Amino acid sequence: MALDVYGMNVTARSGPNGQAPRCDHLDLLPSVERGAPECQQCLASGLAWTRLLVCLTCGWVACSDDSPGSHAREHYRETDHPVVAALESETTWRWCYIHGKAV
Template sequence: MGLNGQIPRCEHIDRCPVVEHGPPECRACLALGQSWTWLLVCLSCGWVACSDDSRGGHAKAHYQETDHPVVAALEPSSTWRWCYVHRRNV
């Protein structure tokens, strides 16, 4: 537990390199002719894929294939980050 009841900092976010992300599209959804609701970017490699809210859930599939733990919303003003290992916002 952190100070004042805060949850501990996720060590995975501390290990993320600075990466450039791919184009703002989910390639897997495009190949299947599907649309997405929200795009996420992998903070380990920059791969862009659809969120779990989308039909394909390709960002989570990318985590399961690569063990890259943290994704971020692909929106310029967003600070939202998710750690698949801890299953929580970071």
């Protein structure tokens, strides 16, 4: 059994085929309906977004960190909703703000 620096069993927490550990926050996500495909804060401020993200806890749509407003991160700071996904339906990319990595 392999242990990490905290004495936790790394093998039990890892994903299949040696992938990064699974994010437990994914197990806590409800099924949500996505909001409109636009960042409301950017529209109100006259900003343009680069990419849109959807909060997987509540469905709020906001701009990504590479957009001038970084409103998705602001939403996380205000709500503690940990996981967002790319709004584009052709991708499975998700980000956990708590772990600071793609999940």
